[in-house]
Structures are given as structure tokens and as C-alpha cells.
Amino acid sequence: xxxxxxxxxTEARRNFYPLALSRPIWELRCGITSLEEKLQxxxxxxxxxxxxxxxLAETYRTRTTNAVNDVAALAGDDLLVVDARLRADTLDxxxxxxxxxxxxxxxxxxxxxxxxxxxxxxxGNDIDAFLESAKSTLPKIECxxxxxxxxxxxxxANPDQLTVxxxxxxxxxxxxxxxxxxxxxxxxxxxxxxxxxxxHPMVVIDAENGPVYIDEGAEIHPFTRIEGPCYIGxxxxxxxxxxxxxxSIGPVCRIGGELEESxxxxxxxxxxDGFIGHSYVGEWVNLGALTTNSDLKNDYSAVSVMLDxxxxxxxxxxxxxxxxxxxxxxxxxxxxxxxxxVGAMTIIMATGKPLPKSIPSFIWxxxxxxxKGFGRRKLYETAGTALGRRGxxxxxxxxxxxxxxxxxxxxxxxxxxxxxxxxxMTK
Amino acid sequence: MATVAERVKxxxxxxxxxxxxxxxxxxxxAEDLGAESVQSIELVAMFEExxxxxxxxxxxxxxxxxxAAVEFIAKVCKEQxxxxxx
Numbered sequence: 001x002x003x004x005x006x007x008x009x010t011e012a013r014r015n016f017y018p019l020a021l022s023r024p025i026w027e028l029r030c031g032i033t034s035l036e037e038k039l040q041x042x043x044x045x046x047x048x049x050x051x052x053x054x055x056l057a058e059t060y061r062t063r064t065t066n067a068v069n070d071v072a073a074l075a076g077d078d079l080l081v082v083d084a085r086l087r088a089d090t091l092d093x094x095x096x097x098x099x100x101x102x103x104x105x106x107x108x109x110x111x112x113x114x115x116x117x118x119x120x121x122x123x124g125n126d127i128d129a130f131l132e133s134a135k136s137t138l139p140k141i142e143c144x145x146x147x148x149x150x151x152x153x154x155x156x157a158n159p160d161q162l163t164v165x166x167x168x169x170x171x172x173x174x175x176x177x178x179x180x181x182x183x184x185x186x187x188x189x190x191x192x193x194x195x196x197x198x199x200h201p202m203v204v205i206d207a208e209n210g211p212v213y214i215d216e217g218a219e220i221h222p223f224t225r226i227e228g229p230c231y232i233g234x235x236x237x238x239x240x241x242x243x244x245x246x247x248s249i250g251p252v253c254r255i256g257g258e259l260e261e262s263x264x265x266x267x268x269x270x271x272x273d274g275f276i277g278h279s280y281v282g283e284w285v286n287l288g289a290l291t292t293n294s295d296l297k298n299d300y301s302a303v304s305v306m307l308d309x310x311x312x313x314x315x316x317x318x319x320x321x322x323x324x325x326x327x328x329x330x331x332x333x334x335x336x337x338x339x340x341x342v343g344a345m346t347i348i349m350a351t352g353k354p355l356p357k358s359i360p361s362f363i364w365x366x367x368x369x370x371x372k373g374f375g376r377r378k379l380y381e382t383a384g385t386a387l388g389r390r391g392x393x394x395x396x397x398x399x400x401x402x403x404x405x406x407x408x409x410x411x412x413x414x415x416x417x418x419x420x421x422x423x424x425m426t427k
Numbered sequence: 428m429a430t431v432a433e434r435v436k437x438x439x440x441x442x443x444x445x446x447x448x449x450x451x452x453x454x455x456x457a458e459d460l461g462a463e464s465v466q467s468i469e470l471v472a473m474f475e476e477x478x479x480x481x482x483x484x485x486x487x488x489x490x491x492x493x494x495a496a497v498e499f500i501a502k503v504c505k506e507q508x509x510x511x512x513x
Contacts, residue, residue: 349465364468371468375484421476424469 003045004081009053015150018325018343021405024052025084030154031161032231038088043095049073051127055404058397081112085147102143152315159246162229166211279321284386286329293336295321303339306358309412327383345379360413370420430512432497438473452494
């Protein structure tokens, strides 16, 4: 059986911006692993193929061994086509069996189980046409399978998912180097220090309220306190961090200051003091010293987020911090409001006041103004420098992908710039 | 209608908070009028608003003097079909 992961260009996809602007939804993290890894573990396919928005295909191919946007993958085997938003933990479909198409309330395909013997009845030169054909040809059911609807769903589920993933991983014990004196609270079975990890003296690992998984090559500097449940990704460094409960830190991050119930995709820096809580931070982000977000409103009401810069969406939760896209950089003293949306490739030069709740991608926020700043070429130069510092390379494919993101995000950005200029001219 | 030069000077005076009378074509925004890099961005934004044009950031930010800005903006206005008083 072949698993076909689909991440189509739909309105629902926008709910995962700014993180999904530059990656398929299944690359997002929750707990220790990505959504893809969870789906793979649940379905256990012989092989996997993926369909992503066209503009992501070339860069994504460099990060996966799966076939990407290859219609040949839609033949020659039993297929289980799965929308990236489906939650693996509640995915209650037998991977093989009679053909069946599961639709959501809007008639969108959530999954399609297609027996190889039925493939000859289907047609289509691309995944959309193929799924339309499946919808019109095969038995359909309306299903209410739970899905991830917004990025903050992942943040809010992260603490519990960490505990589940720790148990699934099945590791515990100290395989790395733990320099003494150190303190480990809670049960030894709830801590895993992988080979190649270095834990300096004067570190506290508190697994009393949840497990702590420190992955290969990570380095934990003195005076760091790590509260479980928590995952520290490969080759990440914690620098005297107050790493509160519920954090997933991806690979090659530098983390200092206070971090609580947040997900950091990877390759991002929050080196200095400052509080980030209930947030999702993308890749190649640099948060300047004292960058802080609010994750709780003064009146304890549900936090709302403006994904399109206009319409506030209630998260239903009293605790949501910031959503920060890839390659965004913040200056010292940046203050993010509760439920902030900060696009990708955005530069924040803060003035000490809390920022607007929605800052589009490719914006240079300077002196309280949304501007085009020094433009996209300068942002690409900086991105290339950031990648180079970690032994990675900025490629033509990356630039083409980001050019597409620039175009996609232009309407919201241009409107924000205009609004900001009008405000400035009336000062 | 004011000329491009007059409008460029007016915007420059307003953004950089200098007296209109002090501004001369040969003056550099940075060295003579004290524009910091952040103010250069503000100037470009305000020129775009004033003339209703879109300027390439790299090209616009490489303009050094008031006179060069007048020429550059007049050229962009022509390219984008915006009528101005030369």
C-alpha cells in the first residue's frame, strides 16, 4: 500500500500560514515528531508519495526521499490518499480495503482509500483531477475525522503529544555525557539523553510532570532548567535557558531566556533573555535580545489571531502567543501582542511599544511603520548569510519559492503598507 | 501644479525635518541633510505616496542627492504614465 500525502491549495491551507508558506503542512511539528512522521507511523505504508502546491515542489524534493507531485505514484498499488490536516492519533481508517472516499462537510476529500483494482476506473493528469475522478466514481461517505485546523491547534496539543511521543519512541536513560553536579527530578525512566549530548554542570532536568527527551548532539549549558514534557532537537544548544514545560525545539536551534509551551521548527535562534510562550516559530528565525510575546490577555478572555490582517479568529484558548514565519528577524526589545501573526521574511525594528497583531510577510517594520524597507533582495542576501552560518546553502530553487511566497502575500502586504503610510501622513 | 523638484523638496523637508529653504539639488540626503538609513526608507515611501508611483527599492535607495532624486522620480513617473510638472 502506498500512502499519498496531499497538501492542496485550499482556503484551509491558509490557516497554517505563515509556517506553511514555505513547507507542506505535514512538516510541521507537534510533540517530538512531525505530522508526517505520525501519519507514517500510523499507516505503515510500503512507500509514500506527496503532492504539494507547485511552488513548493522543487525545494521540498531536496528534503524528502518521497516522490513529489509525480502522478505516476497514483498507479500500480493500493493507495491511501490522506489530507495533511488529518490527525494521525484519531485516524480510524483501515489502510487497505474496499475503495472509499471520505469527504468533509464542504465536500473536500479528507482521505481516499483506493484499491489497485479500481485505479483503472479513475483518470486525471494531476492530483486535483484524480481526486475529482475518485469522488465521482467511488463510494463516498461524509466523515467527521478530527483535523488540525489552525497552527495554534498544534501549539495547544504539544504538551500532551510530547508525552505520547516519548512513550512511542521507547527511549529512556542517559546515553550522553552529563557533567556533574546536576539534578534530575522525577523518574529516571522519564528522561532520555541521547548519544552525543553534552550536559554541562548546574543543569536541572525536571521530569516530575512530564518526560524530557534530549536528542543527539544537543548541548545544555549551565543554569538551564528543562521542565518536562519537553523535546530538545538534534544539535540544539540551550544557553542558561528557562525551558518551561511543553516545548518542542527542532534541530540546530540556540535557545536562551524563557520558553514555554512553544514549538520551534528548527535552525532558529532565541539566544538571549526574553519570554516566548504558546508560540510557533519557523526556521531561520532570529529573535533579538528581550524579544517577548504576550500569551495571555489581561481579562483572561480567548485570544484571537488575524491570519489575513483583517479578520480576527478566536482561538478558543486563553493562551496563544505568536506565529512567526521563516527567516523573520526581530530587533532587541521587540514586544509581540497576544495572538500575533508575524509573516515570513519580515524584519522587525521595534521601538519599545507592543507591535500590531498582524505583520505581513516581507515587511520591514521600522519606526512604527510597515514598509518595503530595503526590499526583497536584501532579505535574500541575509537569508543566504544565515544559512551559510549553519553550513547550508541558499539556492536558486529557494529564491524561486520565496518569490512565489512574495507574490502570494503581496495583497495583504500592500494594503498594510498603504494603511501605515496613510497613518503617517496624517500625523 | 508644483514641479517635481518642488514636490521632492517638500517631502524631503517634511520627512527629514529640515527647512525647505536649506534644500539644494546637489545636497546628499545622508551626508548633507542627515538622513539615516531608516529615514531613507521613509523618504522612498513618501515619494511613492506623493507621486503615486512604485519604485524599485534598490534603485531608489541608491539615489544619493536631491537633484538625482528629482531626475529619478521624473523618469519613473514617465515610465508609469503619471503626469507631472517637469
